Amino acid sequence: MSTQLPTQIPTGGYNFAYLDEQTKRMIRRAILKAVAIPGYQVPFGSREMPLPYGWGTGGIQVTAAIIGPEDTLKVIDQGADDTTNAVNIRSFFQKTTGVATTEKTREASLIQTRHRIPETALSEGQIMVYQVPIPEPLRWLEPREGETRKMHGLAEYGVMQVKLYEDIAHYGHISTAYDYPVRVNGRYIMSPSPIPKFDNPKMDNSPALQLFGAGREKRIYAIPPYTSVKSLDFEDHPFEIETWDGACAICGATDSYLDEIVTDDTGGRIFVCSDTDYCGERVEAGHKGADDEEKAA
């Protein structure tokens, strides 16, 4: 992550990674503090970015602050590498840094994500950057910022349980399916951004560094490698992840998060892996889904 720039990198007239060096230093300081206090939301001076709030301005600023010329970047949106948000953020960093990009989870040193954690297990040295819309998990029941900070400070987290209680009272089970609140390192309650709760266990004790950036709300928080991340629950209603009856129609995977795709207007639908890289790797390795078997028959 050196800031010393090789002169040959074409950055389109902008500073390396778009942000100026002072801004990057400010964000790095916020990140260091966030890593030192796992799950604690560190305020930072979020900048105007050349795209609207809600499109990942927080994540982009974090990535811009830590990316170096020797990094390999992967950007995913809803698990896919080829959706609008992912394609544009990837090309943004290609233009402003000239770094190598990849779709392979294993080859990436830096992964910026919206909504998913890759199915392929992360390894030491990798950094996950999450785009966060609403960083404050307590906001749902407490609109006052001063009060939520106090609640975090004093670890008064009863209201978070009230949210889960309401779920069970109305639906018979904890119906919160994404942005499922977690307790980091036994201390701070944290909003894990809108990832499905399916991905929550992947955050626990992960060897990768996980950084969260919220641009509009001007907050950065982090989970250092090998930190405990526990999803909140009740003793008699333990935390559970989603399961599917079928397998991926393309690669036959039964252990990945599946998206439902409507295929025609007569009720036809298939389930496929949301993580396109994982699905592609399995197909290359010779796995087949129900779809291919039908064609072969």
Next chain:
Amino acid sequence: MNKLLQVHDLTKTYGARTGCANVSFDLYPGEVLGIVGESGSGKTTLLRCLSAQLEPSAGTVAYDMRVKGLTDIWSLSEPERRMLTRTDWGIVHQNARDGLRMEVSAGANVGERLMAVGARHYGNIRTEAEDWLTKVEIDTGRIDDLPASFSGGMQQRLQIARNLVTQPRLVFMDEPTSGLDVSVQARLLDLIRTLVSRLGIACVIVTHDLGVVRLLAHRLMVMRRGQVVEQGLTDQVLDDPQHAYTQLLVSSILPV
């Protein structure tokens, strides 16, 4: 018997204006103290100072903590004070909307205090919530309804249940019956009286309704312009008022 609450020379000023001045009294476990006076006499300021919602300008409010004994509440650290106010104390607001979470169900409102002190078993929390709804005469079939769908009287009773669920020893009530019609008022008063005597809870009740204190309070404090002008046993004060203002107050009750 040990004092539960000891108030000494309590004064609250808002700049040059006086909220309440030089209030002193002791409260014993299970005792109900009524504070009456006209609007602007400093009743609510006094209650907010007593219940740790407002820091007094001078004087002390000492509470008999379960472990430490009689301690000035403003010498406690903020976490200790917040913990005290939501476990050993209850605060019933004049407007139920201030004391309830309107966006979550009645059951969650009652269960919140339990979860705040570490209850993590859904079944137990729900049983306890149902139990308390029954105690305050709310149909348990409404446990999953929002408080907004409740009548004013039910909201007030729900607020009481929410406060009593952690078995507090001291409850502060700010005009608990105002805004309710007389029949609902009578039922609520009956309920409060039953609960308070059965559970042995000490109470500080602020009201401008002398009927309420006649029914509930053992002792009475009459306030005017921030000063306590008269205090004593309720019947004594109401039947034989000494101070001119108390006499006026008692004589201005409309006979039905």
